[in-house]
Amino acid sequence: MAKVLMKGNEAIAEAAIRAGCTNYFAYPITPQSEVAEYLAKRLPEVDGVFLQGESEVAVGYMIFGAAGAGERVMTTSSSPGVSLMSEALSYIAAAQCPAVFVNIVRGGPGLGGILPSQGDYFQATKGGGHGDYHLLVLAPDGVQEAVEMTMQAFTLAEKYRNPVMILGDGMIGQMMEPVEFRDDLKSEPSNKDDWATNGMSTRGSKKRNLVKSLFLDPAELNNNNLVLKAKYDQMKREEVQFEIYNDDTDYQVLITSYGTMSRVCRTAIDMLKDEGIDVAMFRPKTLFPFPEKAVYDAAVKESCKSVISIEMSMGQMVEDVERCVKGQRPVEFYGECGGEIPSPEKIIEIVKGLI
Amino acid sequence: MQTEIKFAGFGGQGILLSAKLLAYAAMKQGAEVAWIPSYGPEMRGGTAYCTVVISDKYIGSPIIKNPTHLVAMNRPSLEKFAGDVKPGGIVFINSSLIPVRSEREDIMELVVPVNDIAIEAGSVRAANIVALAAFAAKSGLVDLDLLKKCIKEEFAAKAKIIPMNMTAFDAGVKAAQES
């Protein structure tokens, strides 16, 4: 298929339809409202469901209801809105329903700003809502990858019966890049008859299904948490995705970075190379599961003297990097999070300070 | 090889569309492209801008401090961004609205009375197409016939306005050639 030039937000919207998701509930918030605007036009063309909910709180439960009934469903929002959906995310994870949540991150905390940020790493990877649950978190670095990850997200959500989050940022949502919609990324919806509340007559069964998260019996609750943990462990074994840039060199410094920030780092690495300085970049594409072993291996390469996590935050992913490097190399941090993205020149200056 | 073009003007001058059309044509020519919206504190205060990146390889940083070229549609845009342009680049000046010049010796100025040409072609709303055509002709970044095709595609739903925009396009090219 020919490439088309699309805004990230619109490309994510189209990718959902191409992935076979024709149900969308959302509440407007900058900088991702184009997703809703696009789908408000596009979903009626495919007999889909579009509904603007009264709040992100309600939308979270519309998603829960639709996912519990066994249908593919997606919502998109941005940071403050995702905070409001975090309650539902906890319930959906606990009740083991597949759903796709997209967070086009803006600066926080509070109302923050509308410019790109990576300040929601903790919220996305460590919880946000209450209890022992995880989302599977995919972090695209551009519009094409956002499309591919959105399509994969439905497959992964169903494989694990767990919510999947696309963690983008305002830049990815707002920029236009050429995209190609690959049909091979579309999966057939899984059979949900053994758990979904899709109606006994739909599945030809006399046995009713329950979608719930209340387990008052301690053993039952513990067991549910063990079931969830087994899924997270399986994600760690099977779903880790990452990329290492310029690692076929004797790099002295390893940058860890993801999303939009990683593209700036990539340019900085190219510019440093022109000066004869080799620096590599480790870019996790899955933030949960985090590529624990791979980042360790990249950090302990003999030529590598230090690691620096560069983020549009005040230091969030760096905690995972430190955890994984296990003290084998010093782990530094540089970040800005007002909405202005650090320039390649700034990164070069910071990295040179480590050499 | 990477080229970055900053388009800047008042909101409503259609510069985001001009930029998109340039990116679209470059994409059709097989280049890697990115269209990066104004996404900084400067976006307040009446100046709208965006940057198009055209490259023969994967585009890294979407943060472009020093673009190769600038298309300035109003005076604040020229005053704000002319100093950022890399030496040797084109600074396009819409002289219908900008009475001053860039005061730089190391760039190439392309001065076109965009609004006047657009009005003559049929509507001041085609000013962005005049500017795009003149800049494309001067820079040689994309094939002009291909660019025209892209414009026709963009306006396919409003076929009525295509002939006027084609007139504006040709007039823009001519103005660039004569300058």
Place this chain on the structure above:
Amino acid sequence: MGKTFSKPKALSDNHTHYCPGCTHGIVHRLVAEAIDELGVQDRTVGIAPVGCAVMAYNYFDCDFQEAAHGRAPAMATGIKRVRPDLIVFTYQGDGDLASIGMGEIMHAANRGEKFTVIFINNAIYGMTGGQMAPTTMPNQRATTAPMGRDTAQTGMPLRMSNILSQLVTPAYVTRQAVLKPQQVNKAKKAIKKAFEYQVEGRCFSFVEVISTCPTNWGMTPLEALKWAEDELLPYYELGDYKTPED
């Protein structure tokens, strides 16, 4: 001799955890009878609230989802929008629906979502132990209003049927009670009608049911029935507030 009384098919065999004298059991039965009579058990999805009815899914024999506090109408919206062929009902108490879930119920009603809401109003929080509800009567004692509800501080009790009937979108809004046999018979008719409207794909339907909570009111079941009759019904007037024919 033929069988004169039996358990509706849409109820399970489980014993309920409800207190002696609580009227949840009556309403459960009325809902199950409506489901049976309309023959929709195999395509019905119920939504349990947070509150005393949190485990309602144990007592009904149909698909069920369990919501967070107050969010049942949003979940029902999600289900009904993606599967309009399913019969969806929420079963909510007064804290759940009229306090924390006020936004969700108002907007679901106003959108005319074609599901059925059963709203149990017993003027108190039950499950959490007798705290003040938005429906608690003036001067009525609650654990968080030990001297009785002070309306100067907390306002007057919310009359949800009256409020929802002000919405312009077509709907069926009715207030019933289950304090006396005649009331139970009327409530039964109302609940069945609420499901019928859904089966016909007609409108949002809302059945408020004035109920008792002897435990948290600190009364015997009989005292509770009398108190509800004397204190609640004059303020919460029974009857149809809105019908789709209006």
